[in-house]
Every structure is written in C-alpha cells, then in structure tokens.
Amino acid sequence: MGFKPLIWFREGVIARVETIDASEVINELAGTVKIAKVLFRCKAEELKRKLAQEELYESSSNKLIYSISTYNTNEAEIRGTLKKIFKDYRLKAVRKRLAPHTLAKRLHNCLDIIAVKEQKYWIGKTIACSDPYKFKERDECRPFKEPEIMSSIRIARILVNLSCVRPKATMLDPFCGIGTILQEAMLSGFNVKGLEISEARVRKSIANLEWVKKKYGIKQSFEIKKGDATKLSKYFGRESFDAIVTEPELGPLLKSLPTEKEAKYICNKLQTLYEKFFNEARFVLKENGKIVIVIPQFRTKSSRVFTIDMNKIMKKHGFRIFNATEALPIGVSVPFLYKEEWHKIERLIYVLEPL
Numbered sequence: 001m002g003f004k005p006l007i008w009f010r011e012g013v014i015a016r017v018e019t020i021d022a023s024e025v026i027n028e029l030a031g032t033v034k035i036a037k038v039l040f041r042c043k044a045e046e047l048k049r050k051l052a053q054e055e056l057y058e059s060s061s062n063k064l065i066y067s068i069s070t071y072n073t074n075e076a077e078i079r080g081t082l083k084k085i086f087k088d089y090r091l092k093a094v095r096k097r098l099a100p101h102t103l104a105k106r107l108h109n110c111l112d113i114i115a116v117k118e119q120k121y122w123i124g125k126t127i128a129c130s131d132p133y134k135f136k137e138r139d140e141c142r143p144f145k146e147p148e149i150m151s152s153i154r155i156a157r158i159l160v161n162l163s164c165v166r167p168k169a170t171m172l173d174p175f176c177g178i179g180t181i182l183q184e185a186m187l188s189g190f191n192v193k194g195l196e197i198s199e200a201r202v203r204k205s206i207a208n209l210e211w212v213k214k215k216y217g218i219k220q221s222f223e224i225k226k227g228d229a230t231k232l233s234k235y236f237g238r239e240s241f242d243a244i245v246t247e248p249e250l251g252p253l254l255k256s257l258p259t260e261k262e263a264k265y266i267c268n269k270l271q272t273l274y275e276k277f278f279n280e281a282r283f284v285l286k287e288n289g290k291i292v293i294v295i296p297q298f299r300t301k302s303s304r305v306f307t308i309d310m311n312k313i314m315k316k317h318g319f320r321i322f323n324a325t326e327a328l329p330i331g332v333s334v335p336f337l338y339k340e341e342w343h344k345i346e347r348l349i350y351v352l353e354p355l
C-alpha cells in the first residue's frame with residue numbers, strides 16, 4: 001500500500017495514502033481501531049469557521065448521533081464548537097461514547113469526529129472502524145472450534161502482520177492448536193506448516209485449513225504434523241522457516257485470578273517448556289527470520305505480576321527483540337501488551353530476531 005507518514009503521534013499516524021478500501025484495510029491490519037479521512041487542517045482560531053464550512057453530515061434527517069475522539073487536545077473545546085454548529089444547523093445532535101464494534105455497525109448513520117493537535121488541528125471523520133465480529137465467518141463457520149485454547153482471529157492476524165515477512169514466505173506455528181494463526185497466515189499469502197502435540201487437534205487443524213482453502217479459493221500450501229515443539233529439529237531441516245509465529249501453551253485455564261503461589265508455579269513450568277522450544281527454534285529459523293510469540297503474564301489476586309524470564313531465554317539462545325517501531329519518532333514500548341478485560345491472562349507479544 002502506498003503510504004507516506006506525515007505525522008506520528010502516540011496513538012496513531014496521519015498519512016498520505018493511495019485510494020484505499022478502508023474497510024478492507026482495517027480488517028487486514030486487525031490491530032488498528034479506526035481509519036479516518038482527514039477533512040482539513042487549520043489553526044486554532046480557524047477551527048469553528050472551518051468546521052462550520054465542512055459537510056460533516058450527509059443524511060437528510062435532523063437527528064444526529066455523534067462521537068468525538070481527541071488526541072493531544074481538549075475534547076471539551078471541540079465538543080463546544082461542534083455543539084454550536086449543530087445548533088446553528090438546527091440538528092438534534094446527541095453525543096454518545098460508542099465502542100468500536102458498535103460504531104463499526106453505525107458508521108452509516110453516525111458521525112465520529114477525530115481531532116488531533118500537532119501544532120495545528122487535524123480534523124477527520126471516521127470511515128472505517130475495527131469490528132471483531134467481522135471475523136465471525138472465519139471464526140465460527142470453520143468445521144472445528146475450541147474456545148478454551150484457540151487464538152482469536154484478531155490476535156492471529158496481528159501476530160502474522162508483526163512477523164513482517166513477505167507473502168510466499170514459509171511460516172511455522174509449532175503450537176498450532178486448531179490452526180487459527182496458520183489460517184490467517186495462509187490468507188495473508190504464506191505457505192504454512194504446523195506442529196501440534198494433540199492428535200485430535202492435528203485432525204481439526206487439517207479440516208479447518210482445508211475449509212479455509214476451499215472457502216476463500218487460495219492456493220497457499222499447508223502441512224500439519226503431530227509432534228513436540230521442543231524437538232523441532234526432529235521434524236524440520238536447518239533454516240526451513242522465514243518466520244515462526246505462535247501462541248504457545250499458556251498454562252491451565254484460569255477461572256479466577258491466581259494466587260502468587262499458583263502464578264509462580266505456572267510460570268516455572270512454562271519457562272522450562274519455552275526454553276526447550278527456543279533451543280530448537282534457532283535451528284529451524286533462517287538467519288534473517290523472525291519469531292513472533294505470545295508470552296503470558298499473570299496478574300495475581302494480590303495485584304503482583306508474574307511472567308516468563310524472557311531475558312534469560314533470549315541471552316541463552318541468541319535472540320534479541322526486533323522493534324519495527326524503533327526508527328519512528330514515537331516511543332512504543334516492546335513487548336506489546338495485549339489485554340482484554342475479560343481475559344484472566346495478559347499477553348505480551350514479543351517479536352524476536354536471531355543475534
């Protein structure tokens with residue numbers, strides 16, 4: 001996609017792009033919440049006049065639901081200006097705070113204004129919004145599901161994107177479960193291989209990936225083996241993969257927050273598993289390959305946080321963190337934290353490269 005960044009700010013970027021299908025792009029990006037079209041850029045004193053000139057709202061109805069997201073600027077100021085304009089136009093405008101998945105469904109009859117202050121004001125109007133339910137077909141219609149262990153389509157797509165490899169590359173998910181990451185990788189253009197210790201899940205993965213191939217008419221290849229991710233060199237040759245992308249075993253299913261003793265115990269067990277996996281990963285990964293891996297982080301009942309000692313693993317097995325955002329004029333801390341309110345486990349996403 002032709003993409004020329006103009007302004008980076010903590011939560012986003014203002015960029016010049018070629019004509020794009022915003023709803024398609026937002027699905028491919030998966031981790032991006034909104035895409036807005038810039039309406040205009042102006043000085044503070046011009047804001048009211050420019051907003052009043054703009055055709056913000058296309059419907060013939062005099063009722064309007066709107067929302068505002070502001071970055072580096074005061075929401076009250078924008079809201080006050082908009083209120084006056086709506087009043088002048090005799091619009092019955094009601095402001096609502098809409099969650100992205102609600103906004104995604106209501107964009108046709110709802111106005112979502114984005115205001116960014118970076119020296120001047122940049123005012124935009126949301127044209128696409130991430131909707132996790134959009135992935136419903138790829139999630140719910142496949143032959144097999146296992147909600148207790150399977151990755152969400154959204155996180156699977158984010159992980160595949162973070163691997164930064166080009167289509168036609170070969171990707172491995174060594175803890176492939178029922179194949180969610182592999183299916184998203186195939187849909188992104190990669191040939192994929194998967195390893196899974198459970199025979200039943202190997203069969204489910206194969207059925208799911210065959211379904212994806214047929215349903216979406218894709219040519220990418222897949223191969224799933226039953227096997228142990230701590231013995232990768234038994235199944236694959238040296239430097240077989242451009243990327244390893246995985247959400248590995250994350251420990252037992254938690255119904256409530258763990259105690260400190262439980263969290264320590266789970267982390268110790270996972271530390272051993274991951275160390276063995278990383279020891280083998282170096283062998284099957286190409287020199288310029290990447291590993292994208294989800295590492296669990298446990299918040300205990302007493303609010304302490306326990307996780308895996310990744311520094312130890314990286315040092316021992318010759319990996320370092322790859323931060324694609326390093327060159328950008330914004331500080332993004334890595335590993336990335338992915339946290340949903342209803343999850344008992346927080347996820348740290350590491351992107352690693354061989355030293």
Ligand SMILES: C[S@@+](CC[C@H](N)C(=O)[O-])C[C@H]1O[C@@H](n2cnc3c(N)ncnc32)[C@H](O)[C@@H]1O
Binds near residue numbers: 152249
């Ligand atoms: C979190 S799940 C992966 C979910 C997967 N991304 C999906 O969407 O289905 C982790 C998987 O790792 C498998 N597993 C656990 N230990 C393993 C090992 N040593 N080698 C290979 N697979 C293993 C489990 O059976 C489980 O299916």
